[in-house]
Amino acid sequence: MKNVAISGFGITKFTRDDLPIESLMASAVKSLFVNTPNLVQKDVDAILTATSDSSKYLSSITAELTGITPKISHNVESLCNSGANCAISAFAYIASGLADVALVVGAERFDSPGLILEWDKSRGQFRHPIYWSSIFTKSHMRRYGTTKEDLAIVSAKNHKNALANPYAYFEKEFSINDIMRSKNLTEDIRLLDCSYPCSGSAAILLTSEDVTKRFTDCPIWITGIGQRTVSASFTKNHDFTAIQSTREAANDAYKMSSKESSEIDVAEVHDAFSICEIIEVEDLGFAIKGNGSKYVREMYDTQNRRINPRGGLLGSGHPLGATGIAQIIEIVQQLRGEAKKRQVEGADVGLVQNMSAAATSSTVLIMQS
Amino acid sequence: MSTFEQEMKKGNFVCSECQKCNKLVWPPNDFCNTCFGKVRWRPVSKLATVVEFSRKENTVFCVAEFEKTIRVMGSLESLSGQIKVGEKIKLVKCEFNGKERFIFQIAGS
The missing domain is CATH 2.40.50 (OB fold (Dihydrolipoamide Acetyltransferase, E2P))
Incomplete structure (x- = not known):
């Protein structure tokens, strides 16, 4: 199996702009080419797109708009973790020798059809994501004493981190009070505990070890991968205080990279709702089970950016197909030491956790400089 | 419309149960997701x-x-x-x- 590096990236600002999705994708790809001077269109063996918008044949369209005639082109769709899953498909093409250079581009519009899941019979009439997140929130509160203020701290921290991310949707700091006083969506969550649908695109260039040097002097290697789908039905999450799919995906990724959770210097985790980050830092092994909120509170109090330095989904916005790729871009910048005001000092090993379908499916990547 | 949806429309909550291995198949489907056997439809307990x-x-x-x-x-x-x-x-x-x-x-x- 060949080693695979991330050798370039491009990203658009996340907005509520009403732009065609192919224009968003092409903009991120253009930015990637501008940032990667030695790359020309004929180098690209594969172009893979990630989006929940299946209304167009976007891999071919994006290839045409950016002058690429690839050997391999297709879309990857798995709701909110389409981005990270798409990167893994590209990894597999390169690791197997079917491609040397693969371009991965994810995008979504603010009005994506992927925002509300229409299949899951087990959710009855309660299909909006606020319902599953309320159930996780209530269970974690009941078992571990997590409070509404703990939730607000996640959101306050990530909105604050997003102020240093020029591509984030939000450009405003929210106090713990602002968040706790934002509209009650249910008894357990408030408006500012929820990530915000927006338009945006993100692209990365994956290359085989044979050609990487042509494109970058500071490659970031993907050394660990884990994916797990436990169900397509929300109610099949056995325990609403944990995310089984994340725990299992993380175990596989740690094993593949021979790393432990204590060796991760920086991570982007899927905070679709405040409660998600609290549970994820536990299930990724950063905090002891039940101590997730204490762990996040300490980061907030000490201005530690180790988790979600770009502002996560809460601060950056959540254009579904772009999210996983934007998470990867943040870790690339962190491991290259190019994250400017967001930089976690001395970051050598990073992790991305991207999740979908009411926590039933998770993807974890471990990356190293 | 699936059998499940037709029954729900009539006010009956039913589930598929495998005729071969007797497992309840949920979410409902026309065959068993364990052994791929045929299912029967039966009312779920209230x-x-x-x-x-x-x-x-x-x-x-x-x-x-x-x-x-x-x-x-x-x-x-x-x-x-x-x-x-x-x-x-x-x-x-x-x-x-x-x-x-x-x-x-x-x-x-």
């Missing part, structure tokens, strides 16, 4: 247990578990006091109008 719940304005919504296997989200109506996890509830109405809808009350009420 009694369920509250696994978790929350509220949106005046609506209490819960995850309810039937027969220790099937879990669905539904609304809990006609509540007079506090509810608890583990509380026994009964399905008083189900329907299908594009999406499934399950309505519960406290058992014995």
Whole structure:
């Protein structure tokens, strides 16, 4: 199996702009080419797109708009973790020798059809994501004493981190009070505990070890991968205080990279709702089970950016197909030491956790400089 | 429309059960997801247990578990006091109008 590096990236600002999705994708790809001077269109063996918008044949369209005639082109769709899953498909093409250079581009519009899941019979009439997140929130509160203020701290921290991310949707700091006083969506969550649908695109260039040097002097290697789908039905999450799919995906990724959770210097985790980050830092092994909120509170109090330095989904916005790729871009910048005001000092090993379908499916990547 | 949806539309909550290995197949389907055997359709018990719940304005919504296997989200109506996890509830109405809808009350009420 060949080693695979991330050798370039491009990203658009996340907005509520009403732009065609192919224009968003092409903009991120253009930015990637501008940032990667030695790359020309004929180098690209594969172009893979990630989006929940299946209304167009976007891999071919994006290839045409950016002058690429690839050997391999297709879309990857798995709701909110389409981005990270798409990167893994590209990894597999390169690791197997079917491609040397693969371009991965994810995008979504603010009005994506992927925002509300229409299949899951087990959710009855309660299909909006606020319902599953309320159930996780209530269970974690009941078992571990997590409070509404703990939730607000996640959101306050990530909105604050997003102020240093020029591509984030939000450009405003929210106090713990602002968040706790934002509209009650249910008894357990408030408006500012929820990530915000927006338009945006993100692209990365994956290359085989044979050609990487042509494109970058500071490659970031993907050394660990884990994916797990436990169900397509929300109610099949056995325990609403944990995310089984994340725990299992993380175990596989740690094993593949021979790393432990204590060796991760920086991570982007899927905070679709405040409660998600609290549970994820536990299930990724950063905090002891039940101590997730204490762990996040300490980061907030000490201005530690180790988790979600770009502002996560809460601060950056959540254009579904772009999210996983934007998470990867943040870790690339962190491991290259190019994250400017967001930089976690001395970051050598990073992790991305991207999740979908009411926590039933998770993807974890471990990356190293 | 699937058998499940047709029955829900008539107010019957049914589930598929494998004729070969007798497992309940949930979410419902036309064949068993363990052994791929044929299924029969049978009514699900009206009694369920509250696994978790929350509220949106005046609506209490819960995850309810039937027969220790099937879990669905539904609304809990006609509540007079506090509810608890583990509380026994009964399905008083189900329907299908594009999406499934399950309505519960406290058992014995």
